[in-house]
Structures are given as structure tokens and as C-alpha cells.
Amino acid sequence: MVALTFYGGINEIGGNKVLLEDGDRSLFLDFGYSFKRNKQFYEEYLRPRGGAGLLDPLEMGLIPPLEGLYRDDLATPGLWQRFSNNPFHRKMGNIDGVLLSHAHLDHSGYISFLKEDIPIYSTAVTAFITKANQDSGRAGFDQQVCYFRPVSYGCPSGWQQMACLSDRGNKRQRQFCIEHRENLSPQAIRFWEEGFRERTARQGEFTCSPLAGHSSCSFQLRCFPVDHSIPGACAWGIKTGAGWIIYSGDLRLHGKRSHLTEEFIKQAAKLKPRVLILEGTNLHDNDSFSRGNTSEQEVYESALEAITGSDGLVIADFSPRDIDRLLIFLQIARDTGRKLAIQPKDAYLLKTIGLLEPRIPDIAGDDDIVIYQKTTASKSPDHWQRNIYEEYQDKTVLADDIGSAQDKFILCFSFFDVNELPSIRPAPGSLYVYSSSEPHDEEQEIDFRRLHKWIEHFNLKGFGLPVEKDGKWLIPEAEKGLHASGHACGRDLLKVAQDIKPEILMPVHSERPDLYTGPLKSSNIDIILPEVGKAVDLS
Ligand SMILES: [Zn+2]
Missing domain, CATH: 3.60.15.10 (Ribonuclease Z/Hydroxyacylglutathione hydrolase-like)
Structure with a gap:
């Protein structure tokens, strides 16, 4: 059987x-x-x-x-x-x-x-x-x-x-x-x-x-x-x-x-x-069969256009582990004369996949990648994290480094990292590029309301962020094209x-x-x- x-x-x-x-x-x-x-x-x-x-x-x-x-x-x-x-x-x-x-x-x-x-x-x-x-x-x-x-x-x-x-x-x-x-x-x-x-x-x-x-x-x-x-x-x-x-x-x-x-x-x-x-x-x-998809190439083009005009800090919010998206923002960083500041977890993942795939950039030899170290580092950081910071010592940037040269960085942050912003003090008008999916449930909607409050508090310019209207969360028409579905x-x-x-x-x-x-x-x-x-x- x-x-x-x-x-x-x-x-x-x-x-x-x-x-x-x-x-x-x-x-x-x-x-x-x-x-x-x-x-x-x-x-x-x-x-x-x-x-x-x-x-x-x-x-x-x-x-x-x-x-x-x-x-x-x-x-x-x-x-x-x-x-x-x-x-x-x-x-x-x-x-x-x-x-x-x-x-x-x-x-x-x-x-x-x-x-x-x-x-x-x-x-x-x-x-x-x-x-x-x-x-x-x-x-x-x-x-x-x-x-x-x-x-x-x-x-x-x-x-x-x-x-x-x-x-x-x-x-x-x-x-x-x-x-x-x-x-x-x-x-x-x-x-x-x-x-x-x-x-x-x-x-x-x-x-x-x-x-x-x-x-x-x-x-x-x-x-x-x-x-x-x-x-x-x-x-x-x-x-x-x-x-x-x-x-x-x-x-x-x-x-x-x-x-x-x-x-x-x-x-x-x-x-x-x-x-x-x-x-x-x-x-x-039934309309699902006539709807098309935003491609990764379109994401690159839309994000490049948004970031090119920006002279403050750029924060890029995308799903962790989406290495293709990270590479798109790395390319945009190169195109716009900025450095891509990634999280230690991203660095660990890049290093791991780099052991198997030659297309993955080598962090140590890539001048355009730096690693962001959180301000309130614990006294005993996790072992893997300490290893990453030790291995890439000259690649580490702190909140002050970013805060004092804001037009030189694209910072890879998600909503759960925004509590670092008081230390960075982004200049008013800095850009928050949202390159991920719309909220799928109530909990995520609550997080989005909070994210909007953070953006408002620091006077950032949100781009590609879903906005609540009549109980629905939609990305404004002019800001679409920043996320390609998996x-x-x-x-x-x-x-x-x-x-x-x-x-x-x-x-x-x-x-x-x-x-x-x-x-x-x-x-x-x-x-x-x-x-x-x-x-x-x-x-
Ligand atoms: Zn999956």
C-alpha cells in the first residue's frame, strides 16, 4: 500500500x-x-x-x-x-x-x-x-x-x-x-x-x-x-x-x-x-490567479531610487535569513557610497553559507560590510557572538560611529532593534525602508502601530510601510515594490x-x-x- x-x-x-x-x-x-x-x-x-x-x-x-x-x-x-x-x-x-x-x-x-x-x-x-x-x-x-x-x-x-x-x-x-x-x-x-x-x-x-x-x-x-x-x-x-x-x-x-x-x-x-x-x-x-508578483529586481530598483535621494541615515528592515534581500541592500550600499551595517546574527549566517556557496561575500575582505554592536552589550555575551566580534574586530561599528556619519550607512534593523535608536539619534528625515510583508495577524498589527510611533517620535520618513486604513493594512501605492514574496x-x-x-x-x-x-x-x-x-x- x-x-x-x-x-x-x-x-x-x-x-x-x-x-x-x-x-x-x-x-x-x-x-x-x-x-x-x-x-x-x-x-x-x-x-x-x-x-x-x-x-x-x-x-x-x-x-x-x-x-x-x-x-x-x-x-x-x-x-x-x-x-x-x-x-x-x-x-x-x-x-x-x-x-x-x-x-x-x-x-x-x-x-x-x-x-x-x-x-x-x-x-x-x-x-x-x-x-x-x-x-x-x-x-x-x-x-x-x-x-x-x-x-x-x-x-x-x-x-x-x-x-x-x-x-x-x-x-x-x-x-x-x-x-x-x-x-x-x-x-x-x-x-x-x-x-x-x-x-x-x-x-x-x-x-x-x-x-x-x-x-x-x-x-x-x-x-x-x-x-x-x-x-x-x-x-x-x-x-x-x-x-x-x-x-x-x-x-x-x-x-x-x-x-x-x-x-x-x-x-x-x-x-x-x-x-x-x-x-x-x-x-x-479568485483574483489571486490574475495578480502578479513584485520581482527581486524590482525591489532593487525601487529601494535604490528611494535611498539615492536620502542624505540622512537609512534603516533597512527585511526578514532575517533572507540572504538574497541582504545582498540587494549590499549592492545598493555600494551604489550609493554607503556601508551596510549588519547584525552579528547576519554575519554568522553569511559566514556559514559562505562555507558552501562562493557567491556569498567574505565579510573580512569586503570593505562595504560592517557589523553593528548593540549599545547595551551584556557582561557575558553569547559565545558565538563574542567569537564574531573577535573575528571581525576591525569591522565593528557602534551607535556613535553611525550617529556621527549617518549618510554613510544602511543599517539592517528590524522592529525589534529600534530600541537602539535613542543611542544612534537619527537625524530628522532619515529613511526607514520597509522591505518585508504586511501584518498577518493582530499581534503583528499591534507591533506595526508601535513601529509607526517610533518613526513618528524620531521624525523618520517611512517608506514601503503598511498603513492602517479602515481596518486594513496597505502599503501606499507610490511606495509599493519594496518586497518580493518568497x-x-x-x-x-x-x-x-x-x-x-x-x-x-x-x-x-x-x-x-x-x-x-x-x-x-x-x-x-x-x-x-x-x-x-x-x-x-x-x-
Ligand atoms: Zn518557507
């Missing part, structure tokens, strides 16, 4: 977790964090309790109750009895692996909970980004995609409650399997095996899993690089007893590397696939489906998967809208 079961990504953007079973072999296509379901129950200060292990994520439906899939150390005593009557409960045998499409958390996040012996198949860039993100990111128990330290539970003295007692033993790295492993440089291998791994100097023991290749998988796989708003993204092809199954991951046809997506479409079509599992992020209504527009999604021409299309990663039905009616492609937890039998 060949079957597909969707445990996430249905009627939501992200949270993809698709189980593919073929006889006694099985794989997951991504194992992502569901922003939608998380936001229904949690917020920044109300989070699943790390000390309760798997209980909270299972109880609140963040992960499916598949017994045998998750880390044993996170199972509190009696956990699985609680879920044995859940309609989705199943005992799972061995899983052959997770095919990870890219390193965005809504595709990778809940790998954190999976048994450590389940190998993760990805591109080398994706594997390295998961490590860099974890080295330099928050250390929550639900963000341990690349490595983790097992925990143990018991009753601490003086307590009657069962609680997480301690982190036990060595940090363990998951087994990642990448394509072209043989091409890695010794520096790249060293980063994988050593790196920073800890937020403090107390490194501790670390059990490294050396990188393996894709050929170790029991399935025949094809890994197709595609263009998305993070480097290293790929689509997958899996040969099954019911024919080839293609999984798009997230992709677009209007970015700098759209040729990758074009090539994927060509190669996937040649396989004459039985099923195409295709993302549909940009499907909102996802294909409706028209391009139809092109992907029609050119690959699978027998069956299953939409995923979409609020409105049903919208595919109308335009593909006469295409001879069957559309199946999967339901959460219900297996679709393909044999």
Missing part, C-alpha cells in the same frame, strides 16, 4: 508534516512548526512548558500522537496511555527519514521532538542553516532542530510533582544526509563538527553525527534545488510503488534564482509523476501544476487549497484536498 497522510499544512500556511508510506517503508515530508495553531493557544510569554516534555505539544495538537516517533527522553511517565484513545493515535514502526525542504521553522521546527535516530535529508545549505540558527538563536526545547541534550524526569527533593530534573549527558547532533557530501571543504566539515553549539563558553561534550549522503535512503530520491526566500531550499521526488511523488516545498518563479525552479519543473515533468504536493501560500481569492503568485502556481502535469495534485501550505479546483478543471489533473490525519490511499 502507498499512502499519504497530512498531519499539518492543511488550511494553514506552514506546519507541513506529510507521512508517506510504501509497504513497510515510510518517510516524512518536512516536520514543521505550526504558527497558526501555536498562535491560537500561545504567545511570547505563554509557551508550551519545556519541563513537561511532549505533553503540551501533544495535548494542544501541535504534533500528531504517533507513538514511537518522538524522543524517549521527552516522554513523561504514563504519557502514551493518555493519548491511546485519540482518533489520530497510532503506533509507528521505524521511519526511514524526514525529507526537509528548507530551514524555515514552519517546515523544520518540530524535528526537535523526533527520535534522534531518524535521519534528516536536506541540501548542505539547509543543514548548515539549521545549525547556524540554533547556535545563534533562542534555546527553547522546541527549537532544537540540529542538536539537543537529552533530559530526564523525576521528583526533585521537596517537590511532589514530576518535573524535568536535568539535562543529561552529551549534546547529540542529529544525522543529516546531504547531497554532494564529497564536495565539502575541510572548513565546512569543521563547522559542522565543532562550530559554537553553546550560548556560553561552557561547551560541554558533543556527540557529532558526521554528514552522510542521500544514497543511504531506502527510497530512490531526487532533490531539486528551487528558489525561495532562504538559501538551500529544495523540492523532492520520491519513487514509490505507486509512481513518483513530487513535493514542492516552498518556491517561487520571480526571484534571483528562478532558473532553479524552472529546472525543477522540467525535471519533475520528465518523471511523469503520480502525485504533486504543491504549496499554495499566495492563493487568497512564494509563487497564483499564476505561477498554475504554471507549475500544468507544466509538471501530475495525475493528482494535492495542495498544501495554503489557507485556500480549494482555489486550485476551478482553474485546473479542464487540465486532466485530479485535485485531492487532503484532510488532517486521514490517509489518502494511492495503490
